[in-house]
Amino acid sequence: MTVNVLFAARAERWETYEGPLRAALDAAGIDAHLSMEIAPEEVDYIVYAPNSELQDFTPYTRAKAVLNLWAGVEKIVGNETLKIPLARMVDPGLTRGMVEWVTGHVLRYHLGMDTDICRTDARWEVRTPPLAMERGVTILGTGALGSACAESLVALGFRVTGWSRRPKQVPGVDCLHGEDGLRDALARGEITVLLLPDTPATENVINAGTLALMPKGAFIINPGRGPLIDDAALLAALDRGQIAGATLDVFRVEPLPQDHPFWAHPKVTVTPHIAAETRAVTASQVVVENIRRGEAGEPFINLVDRNAGY
Template sequence: MINVLFAAKAERWETYEATLNEAFAEMGLTVDLRTSFAPEEVDYIVYAPNSDVQDFTPYTRCKAVLNLWAGVENVVGNTTLTQPLARMVDPGMTQGMVEWVTGHVMRHHLGIDLHIKGQDGEWRSYVPPLASERRVTILGLGQLGMACARAISGLGFPVTGWSRTQKQTDGITCLHGEEGLNVALGKADILVLLLPKTPATENILNAQSLALLPTGSFIINPGRGPLIDDDALLAALDAGQIAHATLDVFRVEPLPKDHPFWAHPRVTVTPHIASETRARTASQVIAENIRRGEAGEPFLYLVDRSAGY
């Protein structure tokens, strides 16, 4: 019997109990899945960083902590967590992010807001450029960023991707390093942020980097709120350097009602909905990692503690 502790909010348990047990059965695993165990009896922890479990020291038998979230910034610095930590790479979440990002890239590319907001009797003539004439840059070429880059490239957009380390994929211009970042920003008629939150990425969009973007560019951020200096973005919007910002993530969530993003005419706020972990596919990922742990095989998606993701 494999003892698996589900350490997350009660509403998550309601969502995941059945799908996890189904995934374990499909994998041929005999699992006792509960929300409570004596710590020394736990073999694996299925974990959300906002759960009550914050001290991992008592979990002496635990072979791995399997994160339910894609982001690990709220747990990676926990010094009591000495067990292997796996981040969530969920095919369902990846597909959801591709759909959300592609939708908003097309929205800004086609100028859809002009017609949705302009139902006032004025005949507005606007013919967008072809996709081949609109450059898209994606900061972050992890699982989500690469999937979005490939989808957008498939629609005919020239896509440049930037990451901390060099990546390579057909049809995408892949850049890295500080010089590569400057080049990537200079090509960004539409900029998509899909970086993790680390000390190196916080405020990666600031007054200096925003000035490198082509005048009238669009920003789409489904990554992490702290990637952007809010005041610098507001100043760039007011100056016309940035035409519009579509923001799904924020430093404080829910976004406070008095935050200037709400009232700004060139900001779209969405409530952290770009993509959600899907219980069915996420459960399959967790079951596969537990199967690997029991078979003595390497875990998938292990976090690099030094890099922070």
Template structure:
């Protein structure tokens, strides 16, 4: 029997997916009709992006699952019309892209590269950084993406700690958890990388108090979610020197408004939500595999716990 999959993402994304998704379905042994417009009552699966026009899932009476193309699902988890399983995207391309971006900016701050890249006074001022083993790095959020970044940094010799809301263990990453562990985790890292989901429990996890736990002159790298940071508190910490520099890829409002103080701040790097883009070629395999698994009665990959928010 042919299955119907609705592509519910921005129309400009269609050209990226219209060939690779059917190829992935075929490779998985599936007979799936993919289209931008299908009678809601005939839709079996929705390949979804939260910025699509589909907000009410009530008309989709035959729907079996919603397969999100993004890692972030906070825009859909509270949708009361969604009654079927929801998965988030975790795939090789997304993960590898995030690892490369995080490692690149971690090394940039560790080595002090900005001072050489931007040196209008042509100052000859050699400065030897510590070895990676002597630099503490903390990753807030050690799920799939955070753990991949932590492991890559461990391979480079960094002294890495990770923090999560619930306890986790890793043989090469010092793991902290819960409210009690947050202070210790932040105190560990001169470079702090945020890879937490946006949930009520993680809103403003970096605030005036928690920023004070970090070593003076620390660096913040945020490719996670803009809601994780209290912007006013971060600007104050940058002004006092408690935080030396913040590299920010995500913001509460995107695109970041032109008048926002982050743009002009000398110790803030703004990047346009580019750390980890979903790549059609690699995510198509995950979408196809989840449809195959669901049709075979097997557990879905990366199933969202909607109560937890991720």
């Protein structure tokens, strides 16, 4: 029996994904009709990007699951017309990219690379940075991405603390949870990395109060979600020296408006949402694995908890 798979994303993404998806379907032995145009009542699976024109899922009466191409689901999880299972993207390629980006920027701050390399005054100044084992790094968010980044930093010798809303276990990481745990985790974070999802419970988790809990001169790295940070509070903390620097890859409005203070602030590094990108080949394999599972009557992987928002 042919499985009908609707690709509901922008046309330019179809050009990227069509080949890898067909290859993954063939490799899995799935007889599939893959297209951007299938009658709603005939669709079995929806491969989806939240910026798709498809926003009303009501007509898709036969569909078994929506398979998101993005790691973030905040733009779809609240859609009241979506009644079937929603799977978020946990892409090995994306995870690897995030690990490399986070590790690179943690090392940049840890080693003081900006200070050592960006010399304009011809001064020879010898400075010995601490060893990794002398540096506390905190990861807020110990899901798939946060855990992978934490394990990479542990392997380098850093003292890593992880925090999540619910109890988690990550090898080599001191995992904390809850409100008390958040305060403790922030107090340990000479470098803090934000990898929480965007939910009402996590919005502005970095605010005037939580910034004050961090060690004076701490650094913040945010490759997670823009709304995790109260921008005005971060700017104030940078100006008074409570926070020594911030590297920000995500923002409330993207592209970051040209008049935003982050652009000109000497202690802020702006990167254009490049920390991690879904890779078409590996992401297609994840999508097809869920199609295989659906057809075999097995549980889907990476299912979204609608109540938690991720």
